Amino acid sequence: MPTLRDLGEFEAIRWLNGARSRTGAGSMASGVIVGSGDDAAVLRLDAGTDLVATADAFVECRHYAPQHFTPREIGARLAVANLSDLAAMGARPRWALLSLGVRSTHAMEELVELQTGLVDTLAADGAALAGGNLVAVEGEEWLSLALFGETPRGRAWRRAGARPGDLIAVTGFPGRAGAGARLATRAEAGPQGPECRGLLDAWIRPTSRVNFALALARLEAVTAAIDLSDGFAGDLVHLCEASGVGVDLEEEAWSMDPLLEHAARILGVGAEALAFGPSDDYELLLAVAPDRRAACEEAAREHGVRLGFVGKATDRRGAIAWVDRGGRRRPFEGSGYDHFG
Amino acid sequence: MPTLRDLGEFEAIRWLNGARSRTGAGSMASGVIVGSGDDAAVLRLDAGTDLVATADAFVECRHYAPQHFTPREIGARLAVANLSDLAAMGARPRWALLSLGVRSTHAMEELVELQTGLVDTLAADGAALAGGNLVAVEGEEWLSLALFGETPRGRAWRRAGARPGDLIAVTGFPGRAGAGARLATRAEAGPQGPECRGLLDAWIRPTSRVNFALALARLEAVTAAIDLSDGFAGDLVHLCEASGVGVDLEEEAWSMDPLLEHAARILGVGAEALAFGPSDDYELLLAVAPDRRAACEEAAREHGVRLGFVGKATDRRGAIAWVDRGGRRRPFEGSGYDHFG
Numbered sequence: 001m002p003t004l005r006d007l008g009e010f011e012a013i014r015w016l017n018g019a020r021s022r023t024g025a026g027s028m029a030s031g032v033i034v035g036s037g038d039d040a041a042v043l044r045l046d047a048g049t050d051l052v053a054t055a056d057a058f059v060e061c062r063h064y065a066p067q068h069f070t071p072r073e074i075g076a077r078l079a080v081a082n083l084s085d086l087a088a089m090g091a092r093p094r095w096a097l098l099s100l101g102v103r104s105t106h107a108m109e110e111l112v113e114l115q116t117g118l119v120d121t122l123a124a125d126g127a128a129l130a131g132g133n134l135v136a137v138e139g140e141e142w143l144s145l146a147l148f149g150e151t152p153r154g155r156a157w158r159r160a161g162a163r164p165g166d167l168i169a170v171t172g173f174p175g176r177a178g179a180g181a182r183l184a185t186r187a188e189a190g191p192q193g194p195e196c197r198g199l200l201d202a203w204i205r206p207t208s209r210v211n212f213a214l215a216l217a218r219l220e221a222v223t224a225a226i227d228l229s230d231g232f233a234g235d236l237v238h239l240c241e242a243s244g245v246g247v248d249l250e251e252e253a254w255s256m257d258p259l260l261e262h263a264a265r266i267l268g269v270g271a272e273a274l275a276f277g278p279s280d281d282y283e284l285l286l287a288v289a290p291d292r293r294a295a296c297e298e299a300a301r302e303h304g305v306r307l308g309f310v311g312k313a314t315d316r317r318g319a320i321a322w323v324d325r326g327g328r329r330r331p332f333e334g335s336g337y338d339h340f341g
Numbered sequence: 342m343p344t345l346r347d348l349g350e351f352e353a354i355r356w357l358n359g360a361r362s363r364t365g366a367g368s369m370a371s372g373v374i375v376g377s378g379d380d381a382a383v384l385r386l387d388a389g390t391d392l393v394a395t396a397d398a399f400v401e402c403r404h405y406a407p408q409h410f411t412p413r414e415i416g417a418r419l420a421v422a423n424l425s426d427l428a429a430m431g432a433r434p435r436w437a438l439l440s441l442g443v444r445s446t447h448a449m450e451e452l453v454e455l456q457t458g459l460v461d462t463l464a465a466d467g468a469a470l471a472g473g474n475l476v477a478v479e480g481e482e483w484l485s486l487a488l489f490g491e492t493p494r495g496r497a498w499r500r501a502g503a504r505p506g507d508l509i510a511v512t513g514f515p516g517r518a519g520a521g522a523r524l525a526t527r528a529e530a531g532p533q534g535p536e537c538r539g540l541l542d543a544w545i546r547p548t549s550r551v552n553f554a555l556a557l558a559r560l561e562a563v564t565a566a567i568d569l570s571d572g573f574a575g576d577l578v579h580l581c582e583a584s585g586v587g588v589d590l591e592e593e594a595w596s597m598d599p600l601l602e603h604a605a606r607i608l609g610v611g612a613e614a615l616a617f618g619p620s621d622d623y624e625l626l627l628a629v630a631p632d633r634r635a636a637c638e639e640a641a642r643e644h645g646v647r648l649g650f651v652g653k654a655t656d657r658r659g660a661i662a663w664v665d666r667g668g669r670r671r672p673f674e675g676s677g678y679d680h681f682g
Contacts, residue, residue: 033391034499037583039429039568040395040490042497045386050374054381055438055487057476088380097396099440099485135398139480144440146396146487149381156383158375227380242378 004111004136005104012108013134019112020119020129029128031094041130043095049150052091056081057144068184071110073204074143075117081229082147083125083208084282088227090157090217091149093125093210098132099144106141118145125210155217159242162224162287164315168247169296170308171209171283174232176202178279179263186267195262206282212303213284219299221292228283233276233332235285236320243287246316248323249332253310276332287313345452345477346445353449354475360453361460361470370469372435382471384436390491393432397422398485409525412451414545415484416458422570423488424466424549425623429568431498431558432490434466434551439473440485447482459486466551496558500583503565503628509588509652510637512550512624515573517543519620520604527608536603547623553644554625560640562633569624574617574673576626577661584628587657589664590673594651617673628654 004012017036029035034042045051056078058064064074079096086093098118102111119129127147162168180203183196209227216222226239240247256271264271288296293309300307311323320332345353358377370376375383386392397419399405405415420437427434439459443452460470468488503509521544524537550568557563567580581588597612605612629637634650641648652664661673 033495034497038500039426039566040393040432040497042430042492043392043394044494045392047388051384051386051392051489052381053384053436053438053471053487053489055440055472055485056474057440057442057485059442059476059478061479062477085380089383091381095394097394097487099396099398099487101398101400101483101485130394131396133397135400135483136403137400137481137483138402140478142442142476142478142483144396144398144485146394146438146440148392148394148489151383153385154374156375156381159379225380 001107001109003105003107004102007108009134012111015108015112016115019115029095029130032128032130036131041095041097043130043148045150048153050153050156052086052089052149052151052156053146054082054085055144055146056085057142059142060140065184069204071113072117075114076121077204077206078143078145079118079121080206080208080282081280082145083122083210084227084229086147086149087209087213088157088225088284089151090155090213090222090225091151092214093122093127093147093149095128095130096122096145096147098129100132100134101137101142102134103138103141104136121208125208157222157225159224159226159239162239162243162245162313164245164313165290166223166287166313167290167293167309168311168313169286169288170232170310171212171305172281173202173257173259173306174228174281174283175257175260175275175277175279177206177281178231178277179260179267179274180204182267183263195259198259199263202281208282209284209305212299212305215299215303216286216296219292219295221288221296222286223289224287226285228279228281228285230280231276231278232285234278239285239287240318240320243313244317245313246319247311248314248321248329249311251322251324253308342448342450344446344448345443348449350475353452356449356453357456360456370436370471373469373471377472382436382438384471384489386491389494391494391497393427393430393490393492393497394487395423395426396485396487397426398483400483401481406526410545412454413458416455417462418545418547419484419486420459420462421547421549421623422621423486424463424551425568425570427488427490428550428554429498429566429625430492431496431554431563431566432492433555434463434468434488434490436469436471437463437486437488439470441473441475442478442483443475444479444482445477462549466549498563498566500565500567500580503580503584503586503654505586505654505656506631507564507628507654508631508634508650509654510627510629510648510650511573512553512646512648513622514543514598514600514647515569515622515624516598516601516616516618516620518547518622519572519618520601520615521545523608524604536600539600540604543622549623550625550646553640553646556640556644557627557637560633560636562629562637563627564630565628567626569620569622569626571621572617572619573626575619580626580628581659581661584654585658586654587660588652589655589662589670590652592663592665594649
């Protein structure tokens with residue numbers, strides 16, 4: 001397999017662009033006036049929209065371990081990380097720019113595979129790769145994606161906006177990705193069985209919530225939103241801080257995920273620590289107007305998304321608590337992921 | 342000085358955002374509906390425009406050597422690298438997202454300085470930093486910037502568009518940045534004197550050509566454009582390939598840069614190799630409609646930009662040649678920069 005050094009920069013870029021146009025993505029995508037091969041991409045938003053833009057990066061061995069991920073899975077997961085940020089704004093993804101730092105010994109076919117995983121995942125949510133750049137590194141490889149989408153003018157969801165009384169809902173099974181990552185790196189007890197497989201999948205092959213978010217946006221149900229990339233506890237704190245509210249989590253409404261209970265036994269930690277601690281699940285944490293609950297549940301069923309209504313926003317600014325059936329409160333504890341901590 | 346590890350990720354981001362808002366940049370900038378601190382930025386383009394987007398990245402020791410650049414200069418140079426891509430599209434810069442991979446031992450003040458250099462340089466051309474992300478690395482540090490601007494609809498300059506008969510013009514002194522970099526890394530003969538200082542400046546503190554490009558865009562003079570980031574020869578080939586033309590360079594019109602002649606003597610290479618070979622000068626290479634030459638020269642004088650008319654596009658597709666006063670042709674030789682070659 002030829003490496004980047006064998007091909008040189010410009011031939012490598014030709015390979016990447018060629019692979020992209022064979023998949024039908026790239027310059028023929030909607031709204032792409034000028035795609036790859038110029039100094040910049042030229043893109044045309046729909047009239048009456050705001051541009052919503054995010055950037056997220058993965059670093060080798062920190063965000064993905066080459067022994068656990070295929071190149072396609074690395075690209076797909078970076079796409080989901082960014083798509084998730086747009087989902088959390090209620091935005092429709094449209095275009096992306098990929099910035100790659102790779103070693104010159106990287107096999108070209110594997111880089112094409114990585115791009116294919118990224119392009120296919122973007123395309124499934126209606127977005128196209130419109131350009132990027134490629135530089136050589138000596139040390140760890142990295143990939144940084146900038147993703148652009150649009151919302152009707154003034155309609156982007158924010159972390160701020162939750163009001164006391166709004167319902168707090170979360171998609172999927174928070175904590176699974178983090179538990180999967182911890183299981184995978186425990187060499188002494190390699191993960192076994194379907195429970196572990198489910199957790200590894202949550203880490204390696206996460207799903208974007210873009211289509212569900214767009215359905216909720218059409219319902220005008222969401223008052224605040226954040227995606228779960230640091231962990232449930234950490235991101236709930238971010239949403240509370242931005243909105244100036246507290247949250248009562250209802251003990252009754254929270255059913256512990258059996259897969260996390262399984263992982264907790266293997267890892268020798270509490271299941272709650274896995275459910276609420278550092279984990280990049282790319283699920284959505286939402287504040288919902290109380291009268292829109294049924295409509296949201298209906299949309300969740302239609303999209304095959306698990307949507308748990310787990311609590312309620314309060315006027316106790318910054319206070320997050322568990323509340324039992326009798327109304328008794330105990331503090332909620334947990335913290336999110338810190339890259340440098 | 343506290344490091345990123347001392348502060349942790351979220352406090353570090355607070356420092357960066359705080360430094361940005363003190364300079365007046367960030368969320369108060371024109372068209373920024375939602376700035377840092379949410380899942381994505383929300384930005385509002387002017388009506389009737391196209392979005393022009395580019396991404397470029399610098400890797401430690403490859404694009405900047407910490408012993409030659411202050412943190413501010415690193416940030417400023419990355420801004421110019423991206424601004425130059427928008428200048429080459431005739432686009433007005435508006436917003437940027439910065440993706441940073443830094444070691445946890447990085448001093449926080451130096452990271453703030455780097456951001457300040459970047460933000461001040463963007464601001465001088467009317468653009469604001471609207472968000473980004475921060476990840477930890479073990480090896481080389483890197484910084485990747487995505488920059489967005491706008492042009493009136495359908496009016497972005499491209500590399501394609503030069504027609505036989507169009508004049509070929511170039512700003513500044515191509516080759517100086519590359520010569521400066523080569524002088525700086527020659528430890529055995531540290532660069533001395535004002536000539537070397539001028540060459541080091543071209544490498545360390547390049548100037549953006551955005552304002553001059555916008556003036557030319559108003560003149561409707563430019564038929565094709567590219568920025569010089571690989572070197573004059575390599576980028577001229579790119580422009581010729583994209584436009585399907587050749588170029589005759591006029592020997593008479595080209596006066597060799599005395600600073601490059603000085604560097605050539607020190608480095609023991611030909612001055613032409615420095616002028617035309619690999620060099621990231623962030624100057625503009627333009628094809629200009631012949632009847633707009635005088636107007637362009639007038640704009641160059643107004644903006645204090647050196648603009649050399651060095652040749653003419655021909656219908657000899659892909660052929661680049663020197664032509665002397667008598668019309669005799671000799672081949673032009675040179676090639677651009679290859680990250681992996």
